[in-house]
Every structure is written in structure tokens, then in C-alpha cells.
Amino acid sequence: MEDSGQGPGSSARSKRKDARRNQQTLLDAAAAVFVASGVEAPVRDIAAKAGVGMGTIYRHFPTRADLVIAVYRHQVDACAEAGPALLAASPTPHAALGRWVDLFVDFLVTKHGLAAAMQGDGTGFETLHAYFLDRLLPVCTQLLEAATASGEIHSDLDAYQLMRGIGNLCIGAESDPRYDVRRLVALLVAGLRRPC
Numbered sequence: 001m002e003d004s005g006q007g008p009g010s011s012a013r014s015k016r017k018d019a020r021r022n023q024q025t026l027l028d029a030a031a032a033v034f035v036a037s038g039v040e041a042p043v044r045d046i047a048a049k050a051g052v053g054m055g056t057i058y059r060h061f062p063t064r065a066d067l068v069i070a071v072y073r074h075q076v077d078a079c080a081e082a083g084p085a086l087l088a089a090s091p092t093p094h095a096a097l098g099r100w101v102d103l104f105v106d107f108l109v110t111k112h113g114l115a116a117a118m119q120g121d122g123t124g125f126e127t128l129h130a131y132f133l134d135r136l137l138p139v140c141t142q143l144l145e146a147a148t149a150s151g152e153i154h155s156d157l158d159a160y161q162l163m164r165g166i167g168n169l170c171i172g173a174e175s176d177p178r179y180d181v182r183r184l185v186a187l188l189v190a191g192l193r194r195p196c
Contacts, residue, residue, distance in 0.1 A: 027074040075107040083139035093146035153192040
């Protein structure tokens with residue numbers, strides 16, 4: 001008798017896999033809407049982007065803070081996982097660093113509404129900040145070290161300084177439509193290059 005692979009546990013595994021995929025779709029949609037419109041964007045916009053009903057979002061994320069925190073963690077994880085992949089796929093380590101910084105800026109735009117969404121949950125905010133540093137500092141360090149080893153950039157900047165500088169450039173971007181944070185961050189990354 002052949003095993004169809006449809007044992008008693010396969011249906012439950014399939015449902016869990018579908019639920020994870022659906023949650024990822026929601027988080028991707030919410031992140032895109034937050035980047036474009038801020039964390040106060042209407043839930044209906046996120047639902048429309050994800051192709052689901054608003055009830056589905058509230059079932060997964062009962063409060064806006066729950067959604068914002070989940071998007072924050074999702075973007076941190078995506079940024080962390082993207083670093084090595086970009087390093088392997090980009091023509092140069094400096095190009096990989098530039099692409100990674102673009103993802104980091106998207107994340108920072110979302111992060112600016114995090115404190116308001118958490119409304120005074122200092123301990124929770126500190127836990128998320130520690131998670132952010134634990135996941136992203138090593139990735140940024142890897143990208144900087146690769147670009148330094150290739151001779152493309154100056155070696156006197158560490159990952160924390162770069163990430164902090166990018167973060168400072170992102171402050172105020174959401175409140176001034178004339179402020180082009182991407183252009184300024186691109187100039188910063190270009191300025192890391194060694195003169196030819």
C-alpha cells in the first residue's frame with residue numbers, strides 16, 4: 001500500500017503553514033502601507049492591500065499596537081535575513097550595503113510611529129530595541145567588513161555609528177514632504193567610498 005503523505009497530522013501542518021503564510025501577507029501589506037502612509041494609516045487600507053477583510057486583521061492583531069509591534073519584528077527579521085542574501089547576489093559589497101540600507105530606511109520610517117503606538121510601554125519598547133540591535137548590528141557589521149575588505153569603503157566607521165547616522169537622517173521625514181531622506185541616505189552611503 002502506498003503512503004499518500006496525507007496522514008492525520010498533515011492537515012494540521014498544512015493549516016498551520018497556511019496561517020503563517022497569511023500572517024506574513026498581512027505583515028508585508030501593513031509594512032508597505034506604514035511606509036507609504038505612516039502607522040496611523042486606516043486598517044481598511046491594510047486589509048485592501050492584503051486582499052483580506054478587516055476582521056481577519058483584527059483576529060490576528062486585536063490592537064494597532066499589536067500590529068505595529070508585529071510589523072516591527074517582521075521588518076527587523078526581513079532586514080537581518082536580507083543582508084547575507086544581498087552580499088551573495090550583489091555585484092560588489094558596497095552595492096549590497098546600499099541595497100540593505102534602503103531596506104533599513106523602510107524599516108526606520110515604520111519605526112517612527114512605534115513609540116506612540118506602544119503608549120508608554122517602556123519595558124516593551126526596550127525589549128524591541130534590544131531585539132533590533134541583536135539582529136541588525138551583526139548584519140550591518142558583516143556588510144561593512146565585506147566592503148572594507150574589498151577596498152571599497154573607509155574602515156573607520158562601525159555598524160552602530162552608521163545605523164545611528166541613518167536613523168538621525170530619517171527623523172522628521174514623515175512631517176516634511178520636501179525632505180528627501182532617501183537622497184540624503186544615498187549621499188551618506190556614497191560618501192563611505194574610498195576615493196579612486
